[in-house]
Amino acid sequence: MTPADEQLRSHVRSALIRAQISQAEAARQLGLSNKHLNQMITGRAPLTLAWAERILALTGMRLVIGLAHTAQERP
DSSP: OHHHHHHHHHHHHHHHHTTTTTTTHHHHHOOOHHHHHHHHHTTTTTOOHHHHHHHHHHTTOOOOOOOOOOTTTTO
C-alpha cells in the first residue's frame, strides 16, 4: 500500500467518524456488505477513487485531487 493509499483511507475513516456515520450505516446506504466496506477502509481490499468519492459524499465531503511538484521534479 502506498502512502497516498493510506492517506486516502485515513481521510475516509476520519470523515465517517466526524459525520458520526457508522461503517454499518455507510455500507447499508452504499449497498455494500459491512465486511467489504471495512476491508476497503482498512486496506485489505482496494479503495478506488470512485468508492472513496461515494463514501465521502455520505459525509457531506467531496474528493479533491491535486498535483504538486516534488523538489526533485522542479525544472
